[in-house]
Amino acid sequence: MKGEQGHDHDHHDHEAHAESASMASRVGALIANLESKGIVSGAELDAAVEAFLVGTQRAGGPALVARAWVDPAFRGRLLADANGALAELGIDMTHWAHVKVRAVENTDRVHNVIVCTLCSCYPVALLGPSPTWYKSLAYRSRVVREPRAVLAEFGLALDPNIEVRVWDSTAELRYVVLPRRPDGTEALGEAELALLVTRDALIGTAVCRAETGPLREAVR
Amino acid sequence: MQRFRAGDSVRTRAANPEGHTRLPRYLCDRRGTIEAVHGLYPLPDERALGVGVASCTKEMLYTVVFDSGEVWREGTSEPASISADLWDSYLEPEQAR
Numbered sequence: 001m002k003g004e005q006g007h008d009h010d011h012h013d014h015e016a017h018a019e020s021a022s023m024a025s026r027v028g029a030l031i032a033n034l035e036s037k038g039i040v041s042g043a044e045l046d047a048a049v050e051a052f053l054v055g056t057q058r059a060g061g062p063a064l065v066a067r068a069w070v071d072p073a074f075r076g077r078l079l080a081d082a083n084g085a086l087a088e089l090g091i092d093m094t095h096w097a098h099v100k101v102r103a104v105e106n107t108d109r110v111h112n113v114i115v116c117t118l119c120s121c122y123p124v125a126l127l128g129p130s131p132t133w134y135k136s137l138a139y140r141s142r143v144v145r146e147p148r149a150v151l152a153e154f155g156l157a158l159d160p161n162i163e164v165r166v167w168d169s170t171a172e173l174r175y176v177v178l179p180r181r182p183d184g185t186e187a188l189g190e191a192e193l194a195l196l197v198t199r200d201a202l203i204g205t206a207v208c209r210a211e212t213g214p215l216r217e218a219v220r
Numbered sequence: 221m222q223r224f225r226a227g228d229s230v231r232t233r234a235a236n237p238e239g240h241t242r243l244p245r246y247l248c249d250r251r252g253t254i255e256a257v258h259g260l261y262p263l264p265d266e267r268a269l270g271v272g273v274a275s276c277t278k279e280m281l282y283t284v285v286f287d288s289g290e291v292w293r294e295g296t297s298e299p300a301s302i303s304a305d306l307w308d309s310y311l312e313p314e315q316a317r
Contacts, residue, residue: 100258117244144246144302145292163299166288170242171281171305172261 020132060091061126061176062197064103065208066190069181078103078178091126101126104167105178106207111162112177113151113204115143116169123174127199134203144168154205176202182210221260221308222280228254229314230284232306240268243310247302250291251314255303256283263307279308 034040067089068075078085082101101123104112116122117140122130133139143150147164151157158164167175179201185193200206224230234249242264260278267276288300 117246118242144288147288147300148298160298163301164288165285166300166302168244168247168302168304170244171258171264171307173258173281173283173305 060086060089061123061199061202062194063089063190064091064126064176065178065197065202066194068103068178069193070190075105075178079105082176086126099123099125099172099174101174101176103176103178104165106180106204108180109161109163110165111151111158111204111207112165112167112175113143113147114167114169114175114177115140117141117144118168118170121169121174123176126174126176127202131199151205154200156206177204179208182208184210222257223308223313224254224257224280224282224311226254226256230254230282230311231314232284233310233312237265239265241265241310243306244304247286247291247304247306250286252284252286254282255285258282258305261307263309265307282306282308282311284311 031042031045035042064078064086068078068085074085074088077088082103085103086101106112114122115134120130120135120140122134124130139150144166147166148158151164169175179197181193182196185196188196196208196210198206198208201208230252232243232247232250232252236245236248258281261281262273263277263279267273282305283303284306285301285303288302289296291302
């Protein structure tokens with residue numbers, strides 16, 4: 001949400017800001033019309049938005065990854081049938097819409113990254129609301145064209161021999177990256193491991209690192 | 221109904237329709253490989269015209285993998301691929317070479 005923090009505006013942020021201001025006024029006009037025609041009330045809208053946000057606050061991506069790291073059989077089921085694996089963990093994928101989820105696994109030879117070039121499809125139920133940059137024209141157009149350069153700008157320098165797989169979510173499937181478990185985390189339990197799993201690692205614009213986990217001090 | 225299987229070579233259509241489609245333009249007329257088969261899904265090109273889910277055409281949906289060097293028509297030594305989920309009518313069989 002760089003553009004909303006205010007002090008590091010570059011050219012792109014100005015464009016994004018103008019775009020979101022225009023969108024906000026259009027949404028406002030739409031809501032005013034819906035209310036004046038008695039189709040929906042402000043209270044109903046607030047309740048729907050709140051239910052959506054509460055649902056996504058329980059976003060289960062990190063729990064999913066941590067379980068896959070400690071349980072090879074679960075990892076196999078996750079890669080073969082992500083919806084079934086999500087159901088095992090009690091993660092509800094239906095609050096938004098019924099979608100087929102597919103987990104794609106990073107290895108020492110392959111790095112996966114997710115995009116929706118046509119709009120901004122995103123596994124909301126797993127990751128929560130998407131970051132602004134994920135919806136930006138710059139990310140959507142560039143990550144398919146020059147993924148290594150984009151990842152480098154995120155601070156992720158990949159070995160030239162690693163294959164980059166870009167998953168363009170063009171249909172009803174939603175993708176989530178299964179990151180690699182960082183070295184030096186053998187002593188960590190599932191709950192601690194989940195704290196190492198960031199949103200960006202699940203999108204594929206970052207990797208999980210033992211030293212960046214919030215539990216670093218507690219573990220040592 | 222299922223024209224392709226995993227491993228088959230396909231070519232995406234070159235047509236640039238006036239209405240909505242979910243074949244990204246940058247993947248038009250490109251050679252790819254079927255990676256996964258997902259079953260029948262409502263065709264978004266029809267859904268965008270207001271046709272309901274029940275009555276619109278259902279087509280087989282495939283994940284197709286493209287070599288990035290071929291997509292952008294430039295060689296690179298760094299391996300990369302792009303995958304997209306594409307409906308049956310976006311695809312034609314590619315002749316074996």
